[in-house]
Amino acid sequence: MTAPETLLQVEDLRVSFATEEGVVRAVDGITFTVQAGEVLAIVGESGSGKSVSVMTLMGLTRGQNARFEGKAMFDGRDLIAASDAELRKVRGAAIAMVFQDPMSSLDPVYRIGAQIIEQIRVHEPKVSKAQALDRAVDLMERVGIPRARDRVRSYPHEFSGGMRQRVMIAMALANSPKLLIADEPTTALAVPIQAQILDELRRLRDQTGAGIILVTHDLGVVADIADRIAVMYAGRIVEQGTLEDLFYDPQHPYTWGLLGSITRVDRNRAGKLPAIPGQPPSLLAPPEGCHFRPRCPHAFDRCTELPELVSRLPEAPEHPDRCWLEPERKRTLRQVGDQIGLATGETVIS
Amino acid sequence: MSNAAPTIEQPPPRDGSPLLDVEHVRVLFPVKSGTLIDRKVGAVHAVDDVSLQLREGETLGIVGESGCGKTTLIRTIARLIDATSGAIHFRGQDITKAGRRELQPVRREVQMVFQDPQASLNPRKRVGQILTTPLRLRKIPRDRLESESRQLLTRVGLHPEHLNRYPHEFSGGQRQRIGVARALALDPRLILLDEPVSALDVSIQAQVINLLDELQDALQLSYIFVAHDLSVVRHVSDRIAVMYLGKLMEISPAEALYTKPIHPYTSALLAAIPIPDPHENRSRTRPLVSGEPPNPIHPPSGCRFHTRCPRATEVCRTVEPQLTEYSGGHLAACHHPQHVSAQEIERATRSPASPLTAGDQAPAG
Structure with a gap:
């Protein structure tokens, strides 16, 4: 890889929504960067704020009840402060997005080809319809749609x-984006198709050097394609690092819990699954300090104070986490509590 | 369980x-x-x-x-x-x-x-x-x-x-x-x-x-x-x-299905699942199947998987495979089973659970 170029720099991004019940702090101060040619996976459960974060980058969460703080610098421009008109030029062109549900992301009354052509010509009005059609066919072939010349008319x-998800990827590629945001791109698909789509994304990154933000809850997908990972919990990034860091030296007890509670296709079943007890907090009234505290088996008094997202490992400055536990203590805990550190306790929940 | x-x-x-x-x-x-x-x-x-x-x-x-x-x-x-x-x-x-x-x-x-x-x-x-x-x-x-x-x-x-x-x-x-x-x-x-x-x-x-x-x-x-x-x-x-596509391809005790999948479709399904462990994931060879399941209104003749199967031959296109029972209660409907020895194939029998339209060819290695 050549010298990495920072594509996107998000600094202390906060998103909150005013609702009838109160203010929901969906994203509560997240900071991350994306380099060209890398896949950053944002991992978390539903309600952790992972989708809201990336949709905010595209200006898709703007509304009367939404409030934003922080910065997201892309190409010398702050995406959070940018006007709607400015964003419209970036969206779909330099930053493209692939959504989870390919069924609802395409317009059912227009032909596939027409939709790709529109995508091309919105951002490049000088391209003629015939040229755009050729490019559409070319794009569809690139993402592995057979008989593309005929199928533009479908x-x-x-x-x-x-196939629809491939069309979505083709549309995302239409204007050679520098940054591709993929929000659960394989979740709605059958397993063999998932693998094909991941291959497609990998090829795209290798060929165009685009940066990819992959939002997912599937750690298998992450292990397969990500370069770096940010783990989100209840609106905050609790740990960030390379694939190696996160899978083989996880620092935050929530990450241990996530890694511990997944069933694996290559492992024999071993009695009870270590589950994280309880459930994520309400973002209307999140707990004081560390948001994971009420579910964390290792919480102590200091956890009512919010830990900074900083590296506590001298040997890995690029591996920050939000946990007060001493790194040495964490290693012991992880070894004692059956490799992963969480007891298989009762799961009665209130 | x-x-x-x-x-x-x-x-x-x-x-x-x-x-x-x-x-x-x-x-x-x-x-x-x-x-x-x-x-x-x-x-x-x-x-x-x-x-x-x-x-x-x-x-x-x-x-x-x-x-x-x-x-x-x-x-x-x-x-x-x-x-x-x-x-x-x-x-x-x-x-x-x-x-x-x-x-x-x-x-x-x-x-x-x-x-x-x-x-x-x-x-x-x-x-x-x-x-x-x-x-x-x-x-x-x-x-x-x-x-x-x-x-x-x-x-x-x-x-x-x-x-x-x-x-x-x-x-x-x-x-x-x-x-x-x-x-x-x-x-x-x-x-x-x-x-x-x-x-x-x-x-x-x-x-x-x-x-x-x-x-x-x-x-x-x-x-x-x-x-x-x-x-x-x-x-x-x-x-x-x-x-x-509406057919039973393989049925077996849980462990055997993962350690010794007989049907190529089962292998393909298993290979497609990424393992949440980067090292093991990379060290794995993953024969991916291409394409997607065909239209169930006009299912393929013979073995339904033959259009995507890497091991398919002429017989797969024409004859629907019987459900063959191997040792250990492991059944698979495939003409070209994997992970079974010649002896095992010889000892295998046609299961009464075979589809009524299935041919009576015994599987070949």
């Missing part, structure tokens, strides 16, 4: 889920 | 017959077209001649891609859909054509838990009402209804005080627990679980899987666990059936 309902 | 290592040969049930016996069941959905008068122009072969048995206390996992017929199959077992042909026996009783009255005791014993706990609970009823309806059907006296419902809630790990809440006041995982409690209210023997944890977050999935495990041990339940996630299925199942 409607979305004539395509399967996997 | 006992914690003991899965034994290859299970002791036969006391009365010698399985709890559930599905024989050559087919479910065809007509495809209609035309204005004013509908003409039947074809049929979706949702489930096409599937036979399987379930023993008392066992968990059978059913896996496959979307559209393979796994959900249709269990809905047919629950008699929510009628089979086009074939027979379903529950405790030796033929329930395929049983009428409403005959079916009533069976309905009590066979319960279902659905994928989406949000959509499967009535939003306008309190949890108490949701649970007392099935309890009344069981003729539980009025004065015991509340204590029974409270017990059910405790049983599934919720607080008894939750009786007065509405479904929307719960999280996804808790709602799924209510779904399980509702199924338990009828004191069933068999629970059909249709993707019970797919809609839940990973950490909550583990909680619900553990709950199902505890309940099975405590209440001697039998489960059919339908899922597309092979890793979850591996964790919960004693035996696993793999379906593709």
Whole structure:
């Protein structure tokens, strides 16, 4: 890899929504960067704020009840402060997005080709319709749609889920984006198709050098394709690092819990799964200090104070986490509590 | 789902017959077209001649891609859909054509838990009402209804005080627990679980899987666990059936399916799943299948998987493979089985569960 170029720099981004019940702090101060040619995976459970974070980058969460703080610098421009008109030029062109549900992301009454052509010509009005059609066919071939020349005339309902997701990727690629945001791009697809789509994304990164933000809850997908990972819990990044860091030296008890509670296709079943007791807090009234505290088996008095997201490991300055436990103590805990540090306790929940 | 290592040969049930016996069941959905008068122009072969048995206390996992017929199959077992042909026996009783009255005791014993706990609970009823309806059907006296419902809630790990809440006041995982409690209210023997944890977050999935495990041990339940996630299925199942385009491709004790998959389709499914461990993931060779499942209205001739199979030959295109029984109760419908020796193939026999239209060619190596 050549010298990494920072594509996106997000600094202390906060998003809150005013609701009837109170203010929901969906994203509570997150900081991360994305380099060209890398895949950053944002991992977390539903409600952790991972989708809201990336949709905010695209200006898709703007509304009367939404409030934003912080910065997201892309190409010398702050995406959070940018006007709607400015964002419209960036969105779909330099930053493209692939959504989870390919069924609802395409317009059912327009032919596939027409939708890709529109995507191209919105951002490059000088391209003629005929040229755009050629490019559409070319894009569809690139993402592995057979007989693309005929299939530009198909409607979305004539395509399967996997094929529709390929069309979404083709549209995302249409204006050679520098940054691709993929929000659960494989979740709605059957397993063999998932693998094909991940291959497609990998190829895209290698060929174009684009940066990819992959939002997912699937740690298998992460292990397969990510370079770096940010783990989110209840609106905050609790740990960030390389693939190696996160899988083989996880620092935050929530990450241990996530890694511990997944069933694995390559492992024999071993009685009870270590589950994280309880459930994520309400973002209307999150607990004081560390948000994971009420579910954390290792919480102590200091956890009512919010730990900074900094590296506590002298040997890995690029591996920050939000946990007060001493690194040495964490290693012991992880070894004692059956490799991963969480007891298989009762799971009665209130 | 006992914690003991899965034994290859299970002791036969006391009365010698399985709890559930599905024989050559087919479910065809007509495809209609035309204005004013509908003409039947074809049929979706949702489930096409599937036979399987379930023993008392066992968990059978059913896996496959979307559209393979796994959900249709269990809905047919629950008699929510009628089979086009074939027979379903529950405790030796033929329930395929049983009428409403005959079916009533069976309905009590066979319960279902659905994928989406949000959509499967009535939003306008309190949890108490949701649970007392099935309890009344069981003729539980009025004065015991509340204590029974409270017990059910405790049983599934919720607080008894939750009786007065509405479904929307719960999280996804808790709602799924209510779904399980509702199924338990009828004191069933068999629970059909249709993707019970797919809609839940990973950490909550583990909680619900553990709950199902505890309940099975405590209440001697039998489960059919339908899922597309092979890793979850591996964790919960004693035996696993793999379906593709309405056909049974392979059925075997859980461990053998993962360590020694015989059908190329099973291997392809396994290879496609990324392992949440970067080192092991990279060291794996992953023969991916290309393409997508063909149209179930016009399924391919011969072996349904031949259009995507790396091992397919002429015979696969023309002759439907029989379901061959290998040692250890491992069945697969493939002309070119993998991970079996020549001797094993020689000793293998044609299973009576083979589709009626299958050819009689023995598998070749």
